[in-house]
Amino acid sequence: MNRPAEFRSGSGRMRGYIFMTNFGVHAVMTAALVAAVPAMAAGDDAISDGVIKIGVLNDMSGIYADMAGRGSVIAAEMAAEEFGGAIRGKPIVIVSGDHQNKPDVGVTLVNRWIDEEQVDVIADIPTSSVLLAVQEIGRQKNRLVLASTGGSSDFTGKACAPTGIHWTYDTYGLAVGTGLPLADQGPWYFLTADYAFGHALERDTTAAVEAAGGKVVGGVRHPQGTSDFSSFLLQAQGSGARMIGLANAGADSVNAIKQAAEFGLSASGLKLAGLYLHITDIHAIGLETAQGLIMTQAFYWDLNDETRAWSERFFARHGAMPTMGQAGTYSAVRHYLQAVTDAGTDATDAVNAQMRATPVNDMFAKNGHIRPDGRVVHDLYVLEVKSPAESTRPWDYLKLIRTVPGDQAFRPLDQGGCPLVTGGAAG
Structure with a gap:
């Protein structure tokens, strides 16, 4: 059941970000960010609804929870933190939900996110049957879909969409x-x-x-x-x-x-x-x-100094080393946020074009690029x-x-x- 967000000052590593699940809604914000909200509301309208809202959709409690689950949400949070929790004075909001490995559950949740909660981009999405269904929503409603843990190569094949980007691996x-x-x-x-x-x-x-x-x-x-x-x-x-x-x-x-x-x-x-x-x-x-x-x-924590440094920070928060899908979620969200920064807007078409024009360079990939079919090559x-x-x-x-x-x-x-x-x- 969707409930109004509760704002309170937070502590520790989760400060400054709003977190939601499809079981309920709550928010954790620093006192400084809470104080800044009225000023943010008066900013320009290049950022829709005054927030950059990212939905991390995955299996939170089932057979894929270890490879995605809460770890992918943490990875997205880590990417948001690199931007100080805001772009152009507008807060970055991380929304998370459990699709239970069921396409109908995933479709219902994503439609609600987009139609009622103005989510700008959907990330992660294990279980290819769910991923392919979400791909169609992204196509119809012009929302970016950044696939990190769903793997069917059909995502960039017969089911490809202008708004779909396959980040980590595929079959x-x-x-x-x-x-x-x-x-x-x-x-x-x-x-x-x-x-x-x-x-x-x-x-x-x-x-x-x-x-x-x-x-x-x-x-x-x-x-x-x-x-x-x-x-x-x-x-x-x-x-x-x-x-x-x-x-x-x-x-x-x-x-x-x-x-x-x-x-x-x-x-x-x-x-x-x-x-x-x-x-x-x-x-x-x-x-x-x-x-x-x-x-x-597509990623192993112990490949080099850069992968080790990021993975150790992840481990400190999650208690496990990152899977390639969790690392891919971080990379995809980071690249998206950099594109929002560079484009000066979270409008889908502008951000999509900026992402595709910019090489992927982070601890996950070096000189990666997004092909016309949406495949990230690395x-x-x-x-x-x-x-x-x-x-x-x-x-x-x-x-x-x-x-x-x-x-x-x-x-x-x-x-x-x-x-x-x-x-x-x-x-």
């Missing part, structure tokens, strides 16, 4: 990073989450494997949020496959990997390809079980999970195998079927 990139190098380890069999993301990940990885001369012998689809994978793993074991591709995510991937270890599948010669894993998944599985898994990431990283003996400190879980340059990591511009693209090569 094509995962297939190139993880599937392609393991193509000859098959035959392959897929355990696929039965919704848009899983279908796209299986499709894109199958294409990569077969293009490299590998073979796929079958697959099975499981409901999102499955707790018992025994029957699916037995089907994979009986298929004649040597490689099980996990086209799922979050708790589904964690449960499948743990249960495969319990059943002793590796002893029978079967290998697992975790096509979409996060550092929080490795933390949940444990190095003893996860060691040797190959994973593709490097991806292929990493291997360390053994317990190789890990020297908490969260020291991964070692870099190779870097995939951005122009190789993502689908060529002219091959995605995006109606916005009339031809030309990837840039």
